[in-house]
Amino acid sequence: MKLFPVYALNAITITKAEGARVYDEQGTSYLDFYGGHAVISVGHRHPHWVKRIEDQLGKIAFYSNSIHMPIQDELANALGRISGKTDYQLFLCNSGAEANENAFKLASFHTGRKKIVAFKKSFHGRTSLAVSATDNPALIAPVNETSNVTFLPFNDEAALQEYFKTDGHLTAAVITEGIQGVGGIQVATPGFLKLIRKLCDQSNALMIADGIQCGYGRSGHFFSHDYAGVNADLYTTAKGMGNGFPVAGVLIHPNIKATVGMLGTTFGGNPLACAAALGVIEVMEKENLIPHARDAGNYLFEQLRTLPVIQNVRGMGLMIGFDLPESHKNLRKQLLDEFKIFTGEAKPNTVRLLPTLTITRAEIDELLSALRTLTQGTQR
Numbered sequence: 001m002k003l004f005p006v007y008a009l010n011a012i013t014i015t016k017a018e019g020a021r022v023y024d025e026q027g028t029s030y031l032d033f034y035g036g037h038a039v040i041s042v043g044h045r046h047p048h049w050v051k052r053i054e055d056q057l058g059k060i061a062f063y064s065n066s067i068h069m070p071i072q073d074e075l076a077n078a079l080g081r082i083s084g085k086t087d088y089q090l091f092l093c094n095s096g097a098e099a100n101e102n103a104f105k106l107a108s109f110h111t112g113r114k115k116i117v118a119f120k121k122s123f124h125g126r127t128s129l130a131v132s133a134t135d136n137p138a139l140i141a142p143v144n145e146t147s148n149v150t151f152l153p154f155n156d157e158a159a160l161q162e163y164f165k166t167d168g169h170l171t172a173a174v175i176t177e178g179i180q181g182v183g184g185i186q187v188a189t190p191g192f193l194k195l196i197r198k199l200c201d202q203s204n205a206l207m208i209a210d211g212i213q214c215g216y217g218r219s220g221h222f223f224s225h226d227y228a229g230v231n232a233d234l235y236t237t238a239k240g241m242g243n244g245f246p247v248a249g250v251l252i253h254p255n256i257k258a259t260v261g262m263l264g265t266t267f268g269g270n271p272l273a274c275a276a277a278l279g280v281i282e283v284m285e286k287e288n289l290i291p292h293a294r295d296a297g298n299y300l301f302e303q304l305r306t307l308p309v310i311q312n313v314r315g316m317g318l319m320i321g322f323d324l325p326e327s328h329k330n331l332r333k334q335l336l337d338e339f340k341i342f343t344g345e346a347k348p349n350t351v352r353l354l355p356t357l358t359i360t361r362a363e364i365d366e367l368l369s370a371l372r373t374l375t376q377g378t379q380r
């Protein structure tokens with residue numbers, strides 16, 4: 001049997017990882033500013049995270065959700081504590097798409113409505129309704145085509161108001177990332193997030209905050225939406241939640257009547273996943289990683305803005321993007337080939353930086369020095 005090709009591959013085989021570094025078969029070290037696509041939150045193989053999983057393996061790895069598992073309550077309490085959403089309920093599942101799928105279902109169950117508002121350049125996952133709410137026609141199979149999803153321009157308050165005038169009463173939910181990731185690191189303005197909240201309240205629709213890439217402390221806030229001072233009805237989370245262990249969740253506002261049987265899962269909330277997720281939260285709290293993400297991100301941001309070539313630096317905390325002119329379109333490849341630094345991308349010309357929240361000043365300086373070398377001789 002051959003493997004199905006998931007993505008276009010870099011010709012590198014990574015066999016070991018530690019902190020912000022990964023290593024190939026020959027032992028070559030790479031600095032990871034991609035974080036396995038924003039997944040690595042507390043560093044590759046953080047010792048506490050490893051120990052949490054190992055300890056749990058020595059007890060029980062899996063049982064079905066038909067029994068009481070105290071470690072799930074422990075995770076819900078810890079997540080309430082670190083996010084500040086103490087009165088929400090937590091539904092545990094396995095991936096970002098699954099979290100969004102279940103958030104849509106809850107919104108539809110709760111409101112009895114079918115319509116979803118999503119935004120241009122959004123990415124919400126590859127499954128049924130999640131992909132329909134993803135603004136990329138290439139990913140949408142005929143079976144996923146639906147008239148229930150309306151795409152509006154991101155950060156366009158007038159367009160949102162116009163839509164709500166006619167279709168607000170039919171709308172189950174508005175879903176938005178606080179910072180669009182795949183869409184090229186576009187930050188939602190506080191005014192836009194506040195308006196979504198207001199219009200949803202007026203029409204009894206729900207606000208879904210997709211925190212899958214921009215959440216879990218990456219922006220310097222637990223959810224990047226928090227900086228606008230609004231609470232969503234549903235938050236979805238995955239990626240950084242497990243630091244590489246597949247675990248995801250939906251945080252459900254107490255006003256939403258979510259009852260037994262509405263949602264279900266075999267693997268969601270298994271003890272190993274809960275142990276990994278608890279390990280992440282404990283490290284984030286002990287090492288003050290959320291303020292660190294803010295400070296380290298500010299430093300990186302300010303330094304990037306002084307470099308020639310690099311355009312439109314944007315983002316928050318350790319979720320930063322910048323654009324490359326045609327003359328430097330190979331810069332990402334050069335960073336990888338010549339300086340052994342992984343970064344992310346967004347088409348057509350955006351570099352995305354999504355390092356572990358434990359990234360140090362020295363590691364940031366290593367990236368900056370490589371960027372300086374690659375752009376030197378060019379006028380700002």
Ligand SMILES: Cc1ncc(COP(=O)(O)O)c(C=O)c1O
Binds near residue numbers: 095097123177181239
């Ligand atoms: C904002 C956002 N939502 C949802 C998803 C889907 O998550 P998953 O790949 O875990 O299904 C992603 C993945 O990149 C994402 O960035």
